[in-house]
Amino acid sequence: MPPFENISISPAPQSIPLDPRDAAQPLSVHPMDSTESKKRLNKISEWWAQARQALADCRYEMAIDEEHYDGHQWSDEDRRELIDRGQIPSQRNLIKTAVDWIYGASVKMRTDFNVLPRHKDQIRSAEVKKDLLKYVQDVNKAEFSRSYALKDAIKVGVGWLEDSIRNDPDEELLMSEYESWRNMWWDHLALKRDVQDGRYIFRSKWVDLDIGIAMFPDRANQIKAAAIASNLYGTDDDEFYWLNMHRIHDGHTYRQTLFDDIFNVNNRRERVRLIECWYREPANVQILHGFPRHQGEVFNAQDPFHQRLLNEGYATAVDATKMMVRCAIFVPDFMLQDIPSPYRHNRFPFTPIWCYRRGRDNTPYGVPRNLRSPQEDLNKRLSKAIFILSTNQVIADNNAVDDWDELAEEVARPDGQIKIKPGTVRFEIRNNTALVEEQVSLMHDDAKYIQDVSGVTDENMGRETNAASGLAIQSRQGQGAITTVEIFDNYRYAFQVQGEKQLSLIEQFYDEPKMVRITGNKGDVDFMLINEEYQNEQGETEINDITASQADFKVDEQQWHASAREALFTKMSEMMQNLPGDVQLHLLDLVIELSDVPGVDEFVARIRKLNGQGDRQSEPSEADQQLAAQKQEEAEQKELAKQTQIASLEAQKAGTRKTLATVALTEEKAKTEQAHQQALLAKPGIDQGKLDVARAKTVGDAMDKDHRHGIERVKLANAANKPQQEQSE
Numbered sequence: 229m230p231p232f233e234n235i236s237i238s239p240a241p242q243s244i245p246l247d248p249r250d251a252a253q254p255l256s257v258h259p260m261d262s263t264e265s266k267k268r269l270n271k272i273s274e275w276w277a278q279a280r281q282a283l284a285d286c287r288y289e290m291a292i293d294e295e296h297y298d299g300h301q302w303s304d305e306d307r308r309e310l311i312d313r314g315q316i317p318s319q320r321n322l323i324k325t326a327v328d329w330i331y332g333a334s335v336k337m338r339t340d341f342n343v344l345p346r347h348k349d350q351i352r353s354a355e356v357k358k359d360l361l362k363y364v365q366d367v368n369k370a371e372f373s374r375s376y377a378l379k380d381a382i383k384v385g386v387g388w389l390e391d392s393i394r395n396d397p398d399e400e401l402l403m404s405e406y407e408s409w410r411n412m413w414w415d416h417l418a419l420k421r422d423v424q425d426g427r428y429i430f431r432s433k434w435v436d437l438d439i440g441i442a443m444f445p446d447r448a449n450q451i452k453a454a455a456i457a458s459n460l461y462g463t464d465d466d467e468f469y470w471l472n473m474h475r476i477h478d479g480h481t482y483r484q485t486l487f488d489d490i491f492n493v494n495n496r497r498e499r500v501r502l503i504e505c506w507y508r509e510p511a512n513v514q515i516l517h518g519f520p521r522h523q524g525e526v527f528n529a530q531d532p533f534h535q536r537l538l539n540e541g542y543a544t545a546v547d548a549t550k551m552m553v554r555c556a557i558f559v560p561d562f563m564l565q566d567i568p569s570p571y572r573h574n575r576f577p578f579t580p581i582w583c584y585r586r587g588r589d590n591t592p593y594g595v596p597r598n599l600r601s602p603q604e605d606l607n608k609r610l611s612k613a614i615f616i617l618s619t620n621q622v623i624a625d626n627n628a629v630d631d632w633d634e635l636a637e638e639v640a641r642p643d644g645q646i647k648i649k650p651g652t653v654r655f656e657i658r659n660n661t662a663l664v665e666e667q668v669s670l671m672h673d674d675a676k677y678i679q680d681v682s683g684v685t686d687e688n689m690g691r692e693t694n695a696a697s698g699l700a701i702q703s704r705q706g707q708g709a710i711t712t713v714e715i716f717d718n719y720r721y722a723f724q725v726q727g728e729k730q731l732s733l734i735e736q737f738y739d740e741p742k743m744v745r746i747t748g749n750k751g752d753v754d755f756m757l758i759n760e761e762y763q764n765e766q767g768e769t770e771i772n773d774i775t776a777s778q779a780d781f782k783v784d785e786q787q788w789h790a791s792a793r794e795a796l797f798t799k800m801s802e803m804m805q806n807l808p809g810d811v812q813l814h815l816l817d818l819v820i821e822l823s824d825v826p827g828v829d830e831f832v833a834r835i836r837k838l839n840g841q842g843d844r845q846s847e848p849s850e851a852d853q854q855l856a857a858q859k860q861e862e863a864e865q866k867e868l869a870k871q872t873q874i875a876s877l878e879a880q881k882a883g884t885r886k887t888l889a890t891v892a893l894t895e896e897k898a899k900t901e902q903a904h905q906q907a908l909l910a911k912p913g914i915d916q917g918k919l920d921v922a923r924a925k926t927v928g929d930a931m932d933k934d935h936r937h938g939i940e941r942v943k944l945a946n947a948a949n950k951p952q953q954e955q956s957e
Contacts, residue, residue, distance in 0.1 A: 260447065260563040269563045272505050272556055275428050279413040286591035290384035290409070293596040296323050297383050301607055315615045319607040322675060323596045326682035330595065330712055331379050338371060339720060341727055344780045354779045359756055360734060361727075361781075363744045364402050373406040374581075374726075378719055380409050381583040385592025388412050389579045389722070391729045393570070393737055402733050404726075407431065407578065414580070419590060421582060421718065422575075422725045428507040429576050437498040444557075444564045454559035455500040504557050506569070506576045511552045519543035520778065525572055526552070550574075573732035581722040583715055595715075599678050606674035613667040621658040628652040683711025720783055727781035738774045814839060 259265065295301070302310075302317045310317045343361060345354035365371065377387030388407040394400075411431050418426030437455045441448045514527035516534065519542045527545045528534050537543040553569035553576065571577065583594045596603075620639050628648055629635045638644035639657060648655050739759065746754045758774055800819045804812050817835040820828060 258446070260566065265563050265566060268556065268566060269558060272428075272507065272558065273560075275415075275507070276413075276430060276503060276505070279416065279428070279430055282416040283413055283591070286385075286593075289593065289597065290386075293384050293594050293600070296321075296596045296600055296603060297327055299324070301603060310611065314619075315611055317607075318611045318614055320610055321603075322606070322678045323599050323603050326599065326678065326684040327379075327382050327595055329684045330382050330682075330715065331375070333712070334378055334716065334719065335375060337716075339723060340784045341723070342782045342784060343731065344782050346779060350779065353774070356756070356758060357731065357734060357774060357779055359746050360738065360744050360758060360774065361730060363746065364400060364730065364734065365404065366745075367400045368402070368404040370404045373404060374719075374723065376406040377581050377722075381581040381592075381594065381718070382715065383594050383596065384409055385583045385585075385594040385597070386412075387581040389581070389726055390577055391579065391726060391733065392577045393733060401737055402730065404730065412578065416589065416591070421580070421721055423578075423580060424575060426508075428505055429578050431504040431578070432501060433504075434499045434501050437500055440500045440502060443502075447562065447564050450562035450564070451500050451559060454562060455498045500559060502557060502559060502564075504555070506553060506555050506578070508551045508553050510549055513548060513550055513552065514545040515548050515550070516543045517546050523778070526550075526574075571729075571733065572736045573729055575729060577729070579722050579726045579729065582718045595682055598681050602674040602677045602681075606671050606678075609667045609671045609674070613664045613671070616660055616664050616667070621660070622656070623658060624648075624655040625652050628655050681711075724781065724783045727783065731779065731781045734774060735778055 299319070299321050301319050301321065301323075307317045341358075341361075343354045343358035345351050373389060377389050380387030386409055388409060389404070390407050391402070391404050394403045411433055413430040413432070414423050415426030415428050418424075420426075423429060435443075437452065440451045440455070444451060516522050516525045516527055516537065519537050522534070522537065522543065525534075527538075538545060551574075553571075553574050555565070555567055555569055556563065557565040582592055584597075585592050618640075622635065622639055629646070630649070635646060638646050741757065741759045744756045744758055746756055800822060804815065804819055807815070817832045817839070820835060821832050
């Protein structure tokens with residue numbers, strides 16, 4: 229009999245030296261085999277067993293939820309029974325439609341973020357960090373990773389994101405990726421949504437034996453001892469925990485199987501299960517205080533920079549008891565790595581996105597959990613209705629026909645021919661089609677229940693319904709927004725937590741000069757140097773050091789779903805039609821801002837520019853400031869010229885008033901002189917010739933004064949009309 233080709237035998241490690249000369253040499257103990265390391269391994273292994281057992285029921289239900297989404301909605305027992313009966317196990321997957329709609333709505337309303345400074349003099353640094361963070365997320369395709377994790381959350385109840393630092397020089401330093409829920413276990417006693425009040429988070433992965441040895445070459449023998457010959461499809465032990473198919477003997481856990489894995493025909497390679505544990509434990513440490521760049525860091529006596537901060541008085545070390553995060557990687561019975569967390573934020577590198585959490589034990593569940601029962605009922609009634617329509621009942625005497633199998637075949641055929649023996653008393657073909665309507669009616673009830681519970685109505689999907697008015701359609705569309713608000717709120721919270729971790733990693737590890745690509749909203753590309761010298765506005769040389777300060781990550785507010793936003797845009801557009809034209813012009817940017825058209829920001833910016841309105845959220849640019857100063861200067865010059873012209877006009881008016889007063893006084897004197905002359909005429913002995921000469925002179929003077937008075941009035945009228953003509957031009 230030929231030997232098994234897929235079995236390899238490795239000699240066990242020798243505890244006794246093979247060379248007698250080495251007997252006197254003391255055997256060195258690996259740090260991971262020390263007494264302290266073994267104590268931690270025992271504690272972590274106990275946590276590992278607790279997490280798997282505590283979450284076994286939850287993960288079993290999560291697997292069923294995902295199966296329903298993927299279309300495997302009939303149990304194997306029911307499927308076999310229907311096939312034996314001749315009935316088709318039909319199904320109409322409404323769960324997938326509901327999950328895909330919620331997922332599609334999340335993709336449509338992707339949220340942006342901002343980085344805010346903590347001090348006034350750190351505005352420039354915050355802007356650089358925001359651009360750098362956008363570049364890092366772009367390189368890591370972080371939006372897609374969040375979408376994948378959110379879809380896991382919608383389907384099974386929780387999705388996971390990982391943010392860490394990689395040591396591959398060919399890749400981006402900061403890594404942001406999606407992690408499958410099947411690889412993750414967490415402390416079931418944690419209550420917070422970021423699991424920061426839990427003691428541990430586990431990640432388990434099967435890797436090929438050679439990969440495991442390459443990762444930990446100094447622990448090659450221990451990894452070989454833990455490796456097994458595994459089949460190609462893998463195993464999930466949670467179902468075995470749930471079905472109680474494990475037995476414990478002498479402290480070891482065994483799985484009850486008929487054959488060992490090495491006899492599996494699918495076995496092709498050896499693999500080892502690496503278990504990664506991030507855990508928190510109390511520690512008496514010293515915290516740096518007083519230096520902004522390293523504020524809150526744990527003092528490291530081996531770090532020369534920390535020592536310099538203390539020696540030169542830039543910072544002080546304060547004693548504190550703090551929960552510190554550590555990272556351990558192990559295989560059953562052997563520790564491979566156990567180190568303090570290298571990250572300054574002192575958090576777990578994994579961020580969960582929750583859908584719903586059960587109030588009794590905080591275990592997660594997704595949208596399909598409450599839809600499984602009506603979905604299964606709908607499938608059974610659909611299969612039953614089809615079966616009723618495609619079958620007939622025959623009621624006949626025992627001797628009505630010779631071959632009952634032939635009768636069954638002919639009855640099932642639309643053009644069947646049935647031969648009945650003479651003398652047959654009873655022969656009846658019955659079709660229970662009346663029961664189909666009842667089955668279909670109950671199917672519609674199941675479908676409506678699925679829509680009501682999930683919030684994904686026909687109106688949300690654009691299907692024609694009995695809702696005639698626009699308000700009725702908007703009301704039913706709003707039902708989906710209200711029902712799914714908790715899902716998107718959890719998503720935004722996870723986005724916030726992940727962004728805080730990413731920003732902390734950037735502030736800690738991005739300390740070298742780097743060229744960063746910046747992509748604008750309109751697709752324009754620019755480049756920026758970080759950790760390099762540059763000239764500020766005052767001409768001084770500065771360094772945009774990313775690690776010199778700390779900033780805050782903030783997710784932009786997203787208060788409405790797309791349907792509610794579109795409804796508000798429609799309502800505001802209708803209201804604008806009844807407003808005066810000047811009011812419409814000043815409110816137009818606010819209305820356009822509510823729309824979902826591509827490039828809406830460009831529309832709003834141009835409208836505000838035409839109206840002379842600035843951006844309400846961002847600081848004005850240098851060009852905008854110069855333009856505003858130029859407009860203000862022109863306005864001041866126009867105002868000065870206007871005031872000068874008004875002053876000149878007032879002076880002219882004053883001169884005209886003086887002239888008029890002089891003319892009036894002259895006229896009054898002329899009248900007085902005329903009266904005097906008339907009085908002289910009344911006296912006897914007055915020379916009439918002399919009197920006529922005096923009278924003519926008086927009249928001539930009066931006419932000359934009247935002429936000058938008319939000229940002054942014309943000049944005054946012309947001076948008054950001239951500013952009005954210039955203003956109209």
